[in-house]
Amino acid sequence: DTAVSQTPKYLVTQMGNDKSIKCEQNLGHDTMYWYKQDSKKFLKIMFSYNNKELIINETVPNRFSPKSPDKAHLNLHINSLELGDSAVYFCASSQKTGGTYEQYFGPGTRLTVT
């Protein structure tokens, strides 16, 4: 009965590789997000999709490409991985409820690029 799930939980890969992280939510939410948390715990939004449409696209290298096949899924594909991409990536989802937009987070994917 996991609300927001991500796979894999850990990802270790070499520079230059291409990798994907998957996210699924079973909350029936219409908006999903990707966040990056660096080693100092600073959390920054990368992308947001609403009903499969991209609505937030922060200053992120175009090596990062989100894909939303349906409302319940938002995947993150990263090309040509660099050392600086090492971080924890969090997926989140939200739905407007009574005017609020609480975001619910997945457990995170720790990406280590060597």
Add this chain to the structure above:
Amino acid sequence: GEDVEQSLFLSVREGDSSVINCTYTDSSSTYLYWYKQEPGAGLQLLTYIFSNMDMKQDQRLTVLLNKKDKHLSLRIADTQTGDSAIYFCAEKAAGNKLTFGGGTRVLVKP
């Protein structure tokens, strides 16, 4: 512009109250949130407050909002060892975007 700031660290004795502070700059923020992150875990929503409110209480948690000074605080009463975590405040700006503070690491000592 948007910028959310928090103090880095707070140490508190078990049973005492903890107060975590946050300042934000976007006066158009409609909602402000507090999240808790335990080691190796994702962010857990603790509570939120609407910008036209001054205070919100939820069991051991009390949120105070001073909109004039753009200051938000989270008070945890009777702090327990399980409250040790990183606490993030966040403001909701346009487009459902949340801007997070840098997090306050709370250490509860027995």
